[in-house]
Structures are given as C-alpha cells and as structure tokens.
Amino acid sequence: MREEKGKITQKGTVSNGMLKFDNVNFVPELKHSLLSVSQICDKGFSTHFTGKECLILKPEVVIPDEWVLLRSKRKDNAYCNVLVFKCVYSKRHSVASSSWSCKCQELKPSC
Numbered sequence: 078m079r080e081e082k083g084k085i086t087q088k089g090t091v092s093n094g095m096l097k098f099d100n101v102n103f104v105p106e107l108k109h110s111l112l113s114v115s116q117i118c119d120k121g122f123s124t125h126f127t128g129k130e131c132l133i134l135k136p137e138v139v140i141p142d143e144w145v146l147l148r149s150k151r152k153d154n155a156y157c158n159v160l161v162f163k164c165v166y167s168k169r170h171s172v173a174s175s176s177w178s179c180k181c182q183e184l185k186p187s188c
Contacts, residue, residue, distance in 0.1 A: 115154040
C-alpha cells in the first residue's frame with residue numbers, strides 16, 4: 078500500500094504581477110502551489126508544455142489546426158483523450174522455462 082506523502086493544507090492566491098489565480102491548492106511537502114490547467118483556461122489563457130517549461134499564452138494566441146496532433150475535450154475539470162495503445166510483449170526467463178506476456182488493448186478514458 079502506498080503511504081501518503083502530502084496533503085492540500087491551504088488554498089490561496091498566486092500572482093506574478095501580470096497574472097493572478099485564486100483558490101490555488103498548496104501542499105507543503107511539494108513546496109509549490111498546485112495551479113491546474115483548468116484554472117488557467119478558465120481565465121481565458123491557454124498553455125503550452127515542453128520538456129523544459131510550461132508557457133501560459135495570451136488569450137488572443139491561436140494555434141493553427143495543422144500544428145495540432147491531438148485534441149482533447151474538457152469534461153468538468155479534466156481533459157480526456159482517447160489514445161490507442163497496443164503492445165504485445167513476452168519475455169522468457171533465462172533460468173526457468175516459464176514465460177510471461179502482456180497484451181494491451183485500447184485504453185479508453187473513464188470520462
């Protein structure tokens with residue numbers, strides 16, 4: 078069983094002078110506020126994530142359709158997508174003659 082490492086202890090406002098977000102969760106063990114993508118989008122902004130950073134874009138920024146590889150619809154506060162994930166994997170143990178395999182089917186979101 079997994080031991081809980083942190084809990085939301087406070088909700089507050091975060092701001093950098095240009096942006097302000099209310100009702101942002103804080104978990105002391107993470108040492109950072111938990112600002113959700115939904116909270117950002119609710120203010121009219123959009124986001125762009127890379128391997129190095131997250132950008133919050135001005136409301137008037139439009140991403141051309143030809144740049145979009147996956148579009149996810151929002152339901153409540155979650156963005157759900159359907160990704161097809163198929164794999165066939167088997168491995169034979171070098172000492173024993175037993176083998177195991179894993180077959181993955183389509184993964185569909187619960188929302």
